[in-house]
Amino acid sequence: MEIPILDFGRYQSADSRASLADEIVHTLETVGFLYLKNHGIPSQQIDQADAAAVEYFGQELSVKKQFPRPSVMTENPGTGYCEIGTERLYESSVKEVKETFDFILSDLPEGKAKSAKVLIGPLTNLFNSCAKLTLELFHCIALGLKLPNENYFEDKHRRMGGRDANSTALRVLHYPPFDSAQNEENATRLGAHTDWCSMTILFQRGVGGLEVETADNKFIPAPPIAETVLVNIGDILQFWTCSRLKATTHRVRAVDSEQNSKVRRSIAFFAEPDFDAVVESLDPRYYFKPEPAGEYILNRFRHAYHYQERRDFGFMKPQYVSD
């Protein structure tokens, strides 16, 4: 299995758009991950966000902790910092050696933002560009799936950036050098997981380590490739399509001593549907009870930050109806 590189320049003309849409859907049915070149996000915006992240994470821990990510037990997911060990995507017993800053466009609490000031401008620009690209990709997916409404997914993501209604976030990640002592205490960089959003756009900065699970349960590397972004889908799009499109499991490991000794940085845009967007079966052969996306999203957040039991929803077990 290989992760293909697709040319998103083909989106610009109606002639090449249809075949691009088919290839995107085919890749998401089989691999679940793809690289995009000519994606339209200015490289300057990516470099500026990365440079700001270097400056931000270089601050003292006590300074970064002045603006913590609010608790998802009491508030909607918001903007803020998470220190090493807070978020655990795999199992609560496995510590993940990464620190993160999540950014939601509408959530910049006055007074607390001083330590994160450097991030605000660059992350605002990159958030807007990523939101545009995800809507174009959703358009392609609706075309490739031959949905009667080609704006179906766009209509479910109308309020990206507004914290009251949607948890879409741009996240900068910083993985410090990983020493073997941490291996012994049952730690990793990022445990195996699927994303719980609808689509993720990932920018990797130099140091690799990301691995993607294949259909036969092996992990293959997804290294940084210059001038591309990596795209994958999350659980919600898998639910909508009754598993026709795959939310592929992935993880980040420090695979050898050379990588262990280096910092890894990445930037991830997690596109989420609006909390009240209904997730329903788009495949007439299957039925599940339609439910709002926000229930599932909040459940996964609470699992990752507070290690709560994961709940099941109707869309996790579609019932076969007929051909």
Ligand SMILES: O=C(O)CCC(=O)C(=O)O
């Ligand atoms: O850092 C990376 O490359 C992956 C990040 C990721 O998969 C996530 O935060 O969900």
Ligand SMILES: [Fe+2]
């Ligand atoms: Fe992920």
